Structure formats: structure tokens, C-alpha cells
Amino acid sequence: MKVSEAMTRDVCVASPDDTLEQAACMMADLDAGVLPIGSNDRLVGMLTDRDIAVRGVAQGKGPQTTVKEVMSPEVKYCYEDDDLDEVAQNMGDIRVRRLPVLNRDKRLVGIVSLGDIATHHNEPQAGQALGGISRPGGQHSQRMDA
Secondary structure (H helix, E strand, O other): EEHHOOEEOOOOOOOOOOOOOHHHHHHHHHHEEEEEEEOOEEEEEEEHHHHHHHHHHOOOOOOOOHHHHHOOOOOOOOEEEEEEHHHHHHHHOOOEEEEEEOOOOOEEEEEEEHHHHHHOOOHHHHHHHHHHHHHOOOOOOOOOOO
């Protein structure tokens, strides 16, 4: 099965110049914990609710702080025509619960999550990926100065 058969297609994209308050409201409206960040029709980062908490609030940054100050600029992604089993394995290896999905022109076309994998394809594969994501990891790297 290909990623395109399981991914979520309707994806809201925030701007790096949006405020954390705007991004958090978008997340609340979507009932989502992640937002792709786009600029000039390109994916430039990802913002999670954890980024807001750890890189924003915990560092004393307020709701008017821009998304670009706390987003993760290094984006892990997959392609819509990738094999879903391989992507699920990779998600476990790189310890992420969601990946943006790009077409071969590197344009955002969706997001694939462990939930998408479990409901559309292979519950055991999603569980195996979650096991990889959830394994103890030693020191964490959420700090901006780490």
C-alpha cells in the first residue's frame, strides 16, 4: 500500500510569521498537535504543541512570539508514492508520530500519522512503529541551545 492511500489530505499550513497564539488556535480548531509551516509554497518547518510548551512557554516566550522562533526547521518527510510499511518502520526508527507527505515536486500533499496507518492499513505495523517511538531515549534535545 502507498502512503497516498492512507494519508490525511486536508492539511492546514501555518506561516513562520504567525504568532504562537494563532498557531495554537489553529491546532485547537483542528484538534491536532502539529502544524506544517510553509513559506513561498514550500514546507519550511513543523510546529508541535510540545514545541510551543517546551521551546516557547518554558523559555518565557509569550503568545505573540512568532512560530519561526520555536518551530523545528529540520523537517522529516515522506513521499506520497512511498511504501506505507517502509514509512511506518522509518517513523519508529526516527521516533516521530506523524510525517508530512510530499509529492515528487516537494509540495505538501498531506500528513500521515500512526493513526492513519493503524486505521487504513496495518495495526501491528503502527504498534511496532509506536514501540520504536516510545522507547526510552536518554537525554532529550528539545532545548534550543542543546
